[in-house]
Amino acid sequence: MEERELADKIAYFKRLSTIQAEENGDDAYDEEEKAHRERCKTFHNATSTSNRAKSPARSVTGSQKAGTASQPLPHPDGSQSSDDLEIIKVTPLNPSSRLGAAGIADKTPNFDEEIVPESAGPDPKPAHSFLHPLLRPRMTRQTSSLTLDNSPSTSTAKRKKQARLKLLPENQQVFRGLRFYYIPNDDANGVRAAQITKARERGATWVRTLKEATHVIVDIGLTYQDIKSDLISDSSSAEKVIVNANYPIDCGIHRVILDPNQEKYVRNLRVADTPPVPSPSSLPASAQASNNLLEIKGKQHKRPRKDQESPPRTQSDYGEPLQNNTQSLAPVTTIAAASVDDELSQYISLVQGNSLYLEMPLGEEEEDSAHSEATQDDEAETGSESSEDESSRKKKRKTGDKIQLGQEDTTWQDNFACMKGGTREGTVDNPNAATIELLQSMVDMYEHQDAWRCKSYRRAITALRQQTRKITTAKEAMKLPGIGKSLAAKIEEIAAEGRLRKLEHAQQRPENKILNLFLKVYGVGISQANKWVSQGYRTLEDLQEKAKLSTNQRIGIEHFEDLNERIPRWEVEALAAVIREAAGCIDASVEFIIGGSYRRGSDSSGDIDLIITKKGTRSPQDLLPFLEKLIKRLTNDGFLTAALASFSENTNKGHGSKWHGCCVLPETAFPKDKGKYRPIWRRIDLLLVPETEFGAALIYFTGNDIFNRSIRLLASKKGLRLNQRGLFKDVLRGKKGVTYTEGDLLEGRDEKRIFELLGVKWREPHERWC
DNA sequence: CAGTAG
DNA sequence: AGGCCTTACTG
């Protein structure tokens, strides 16, 4: 099928990442309540696009698509007149609009095309439909009259897609007075189009000729060779700031004019005897224009990532150290070195864009419009959390540093679900705690009834959690992403009356009670539960006596109480100890790590995830014999009381690797100081993990689920794939996401390294509550 | 496909 | 009205 070639894909992602960064970095948190959704959409569409075969970028590259590009300002005067929004139709673009290759030769699009009235002409469907959301009118709360849409009421379909640029608040117009010339200088490419839009929103003027420009923004991927001819054509190019597309993005993020000479912005854009590097002084009035912003210079891009020496894994109380797997790095580390840094920084921005998608609402503190940014968002959460987290967060810059200062590695990635560690407590002392609590109840209730609705509620909760103030009115709530009329009303009701009628009402309904009861039975899902309810069963006894039960369900019912009870931390440890001891008699070199919520530091767990590993193992199979012996032994001991799911010798293509069952803490292992002993059945999962997959498995089995999803999504967005076995690259997928190739293993044994390769900051297990 | 998992 | 959804394994 239409499998894009890897190179193509990578190129695409590069561009995509650029836009994502742009999208998210800066105004991200500006009050555009809709922005979030738009971005989500964008991201989403972009994603699917990439998976299919028609990335917009690609189409631009390969075909003679009838370009529907708007044109730079005819009269770059820097002023923000309504002209800015003139939609101009351009004839088919030259192949120049493509990127990545050295084909800037035929660059300059023909800007002298006739200006077609927006109402006239066909309404060609932009190839980059995925971009629409970005180009769509933004719903800014700004009251100012900065709306540049000069079209009265007549808004053709086209205009809708293209125009209405709204300037950001002044303090965000870091580019005011600057004139940008892009290479290629058109917006046929969706990514670039968005970049341009963003730049303009920040006050930049998009000019049509190199001559007029103060800044030359070169697409990522192009090299000096590519742009050489362009530059030569303009004698004044030597005085211009020539940077790659990351530059404006970063400036936007930091809301400041950064030093354009940084290596990362000019990489490959200069040659030994190339036009002198424009000095800061050559910066047009720009710098001054943005007087309220500090100019940063020489800020060495400290994007450690990998050079960032990883502190010895402080396994401390969370999970036991397996080994110094940090040093026993596999030879697969090669990819990291050279390429990555460059590549990574690109992906990072992309990642960030995802955050929005990852239901990581932005703290939208409208009041503090001045600076509502990742930082603040971060602070908000940090601040609301118990101090015990402080230590772990110390690495994060403490409060106060204004992002405007472009403070170092405020790595924009902090906004990510997977980078942001939520902590339970975060919910407690949140101003919206009460609301969240009730909404959570709703989630619980809908748990298996309506997954989508559930999702919406969760999303709302996430949004609320991010708020630093209590949301009391529906109107307020509606502004948050993911909160619509219905939820808003509920939120208001909760705030006003302290309760939610619908919830109370629903909870009263016997069917729901019963349904939820059934759902708590191990092995019972919504489907089965519903059937039983409709069949008239009301109690567990009914089921036991009349219903047809699977083995697991029977166990689930017989030990209903036990299995639904939380397991105190100490018991988790005690249980693990029992297993360790038994294992010691079988193979002393096998190691155990308790994963799950235990590893995240939870005081109690719903079940026990025990990762079993051993040095030198390369496949779960290597541990199978051991596990069999172990299980046999523990079963004989009476420790293991039931097998709910074991490695199937059947259809498993050699990956059988886990054992699910129940266990009971023997009295002999029961701490005397814990009162009187009582055998309680506990759910336990034994997971076979070869050393080579240890890191990946650790992530996987540490969770939480949201975190896992996030980080996986992040991986997939980078063209990588993360599963419980490792981080892979070059994954080939066919239709329907069928994976043809697993791809090459990048890293599997080192947890930290996976983080690094993914370009995300390391997060201690206890910071993975999302 | 349903359920379970993180 | 209909999509929304991370990946993988087990039964």
Added chain:
DNA sequence: GCCT
């Protein structure tokens, strides 16, 4: 549930 929200969103297009």
